[in-house]
Amino acid sequence: MSKPEFDKVKRPETIKLPFMLDFYPLEDEKYTRISQFFENLKEGRLTTTKCKRCAKLSWPPRIVCPECLSDELEWVDIGTEGELYAFTEMRLGAPLGFGQDVPFCIGIVKIGGLLISARIDNARYDELKIGDKLKLKIVELEDGRVFYRFKKPS
Ligand SMILES: [Zn+2]
Numbered sequence: 001m002s003k004p005e006f007d008k009v010k011r012p013e014t015i016k017l018p019f020m021l022d023f024y025p026l027e028d029e030k031y032t033r034i035s036q037f038f039e040n041l042k043e044g045r046l047t048t049t050k051c052k053r054c055a056k057l058s059w060p061p062r063i064v065c066p067e068c069l070s071d072e073l074e075w076v077d078i079g080t081e082g083e084l085y086a087f088t089e090m091r092l093g094a095p096l097g098f099g100q101d102v103p104f105c106i107g108i109v110k111i112g113g114l115l116i117s118a119r120i121d122n123a124r125y126d127e128l129k130i131g132d133k134l135k136l137k138i139v140e141l142e143d144g145r146v147f148y149r150f151k152k153p154s
Contacts, residue, residue: 004044006140023095027145034061036075041146046080046136048114049073059114078112080136082150085110089125109134109150119149127152 025031027038037060040047050057051065052072059078064071087107094102105120105128120128121137134150141147 003042004138006138006146009139009141023097024141024145024147033063037061038146040075040077041138041148044080044136044138045077046111046148047075047077048112050076057113059116078114082109082111082116082134082136084108084120084128084130084132084134085115086130087120087125087128107150121149121151122154123152 025038027035029035032038034049037047047061048057048059049061049063049065050073051068051070052074053070054065054068056065056067057076057078058066058073061075062073065073085108087105089103089105090098091103094104098104103124105123105125106117107120107128108115108117109120120134133153135153137149137151138146139149
């Protein structure tokens, strides 16, 4: 499968981020047992874990089912189109490294039967309303890591 093209995002070059203040997770399998989530994201797929024993769908992805404690989980796609459930706009006090992006919107997106929080790109607060259709947007950092956001369809 060919690699999809994603929008590139930069972390600030003027701030040397201490490890604990890097808000993007370390995605490699040596750092996290949900590295498959990021591998799937690199293919353009937003996924999470579903328990093979009790069918509990979890968000965020887990390594053990929070319902029945089984570790027999499978990766399932949760889709690429969601609906805005709640939102706000970050106007000040953004986390270190995100100051240059202010203002930006963050919200809770209803997708695949889950409610997940994410940044909402390409819209200001006044341009959003609850129930808006949103599309998955995957961004790529300079070091190759990827993360998910949502955007209003153009
Ligand atoms: Zn379970």
